[in-house]
Amino acid sequence: MTKVHDEVLKANEAYAKSFGDKADLPMPPARRFAILTCMDARLDPAKFAGLAEGDAHVIRNAGGRASDDAIRSLVISHKLLGTKEWFVVHHTDCGMETFTNEIMRDLLRQSLDTAEIGPDGWKDVGQGPGSTAGEAIDWLTISDQAKGVAEDVARIRAHPLVPGGVPIYGYIYDVRSGTLIEVPEATAAGKA
Amino acid sequence: MTKVHDEVLKANEAYAKSFGDKADLPMPPARRFAILTCMDARLDPAKFAGLAEGDAHVIRNAGGRASDDAIRSLVISHKLLGTKEWFVVHHTDCGMETFTNEIMRDLLRQSLDTAEIGPDGWKDVGQGPGSTAGEAIDWLTISDQAKGVAEDVARIRAHPLVPGGVPIYGYIYDVRSGTLIEVPEATAAGKA
Known part of the structure; x- marks a missing residue:
């Protein structure tokens, strides 16, 4: 199990322990x-808009x-x-403001690995194979x-x-x- | 302004006041x-999985x-x-377990207004017009x-x-x- 996977399950265990009366919430x-x-x-809609479960x-x-x-x-x-x-x-x-369809399609053609952004924009640094499947997608x-x-x-x-x-x-x-x-x-x- | 609209803005004002060091969080x-x-x-992923902004x-x-x-x-x-x-x-x-494509398409054909669920399943109670546009959608x-x-x-x-x-x-x-x-x-x- 990865560190993140383990941390998520531990955090969930703590949350479930203090779940309380949320068990009766209706679907709508x-x-x-x-x-x-x-x-x-960076966005937590529950926090920035004041939502309870x-x-x-x-x-x-x-x-x-x-x-x-x-x-x-x-x-x-x-x-x-x-x-x-x-x-x-x-x-x-x-x-979504840092790239265009064209840039994303180029990056994916080169490699599926994570690219890097620098002063001149996105640059592919991946080793793995790429794919042309990004061309059919409006990003x-x-x-x-x-x-x-x-x-x-x-x-x-x-x-x-x-x-x-x-x-x-x-x-x-x-x-x-x-x-x-x-x-x-x-x-x-x-x-x- | 509706009550909900006003409440969301007030909750946001309170959140922004105690925003603190979250201003410097990077995008990735x-x-x-x-x-x-x-x-x-009923789902708050930040809470059930232990996520901070x-x-x-x-x-x-x-x-x-x-x-x-x-x-x-x-x-x-x-x-x-x-x-x-x-x-x-x-x-x-x-x-998503309470209906099928067929049920949703039928409901939308009758009215766009909110339907009701009862012991016999979904029932349309709306007064407004319906639409056949739901037929092109996989729900x-x-x-x-x-x-x-x-x-x-x-x-x-x-x-x-x-x-x-x-x-x-x-x-x-x-x-x-x-x-x-x-x-x-x-x-x-x-x-x-």
Whole structure:
């Protein structure tokens, strides 16, 4: 067992020991909302948005993008589990701003191993084999933070399975201060 | 502003006030691992797996499924941000076990409003219009918990952009006890 694997299981054991009355939480989110945000390690949505277990759905992917899969999750969240308002939260210093589809496809063609970023951008240092399978994938990179949030809110808003009555708010989380900064054009586009 | 919207901003203000030394966290996850899990409101991966801000990537969707988008995120996580082991965590009492593609498509055809579940299964009670757009979507439902985890680990393991050296562990989180229960056949399939 690796160190990380062991640490996760030990942390889980401690958590389960003090689980208490959380055993009775129902499946639908008590506060009836959902957050779509980035997988970035610095973001803890429960902490930055004040969520207790049972409060809200949290959907996360690379960039917090409104991918088809994120929309699948949001539609299930509303249709079956009753959420009534949604937040889309991207963040400053996002990895998705450091590359393009072209760069990612090139890097993966060279090697699947972890690349390095330097003053001249991404550079492949891997020894292992590469693959051309990255060419069929849109990596959903971000070129402008506010524009990215506004685009994602607009994409969700326009989806045929998203009912008009669900408001969608657009925010950027500042990783240097922990603050949520509203993207007014996104929230406006997301108006119910 | 809705009550929830206001509460989230107030909770965020309090979080940002005690942000402290988290301002300097780097982009790559310090503990070099990622967790793919469900959006379910009862799950707090930071708590059940012992994560501090900056530690690990967290990817979440309806079911914690190995969708194309989850794999996009995992590949970025390893290739650009250096994670070296991954956990796939589904959970007991998952909403994804309560329906099928056929049921979801029927429900959405009738109305986009929130449906209700009763002893005879899902029933539509909405007044608003429906849509046939759900028919083009695979909702990625789950019929067997352990099988679902094993399938997802195997799908990630077999993906051409996932390097052989990354171990993938399969777990089920018990929402009644907070405990992570290993799915041995999944972890075996995910062996590096």
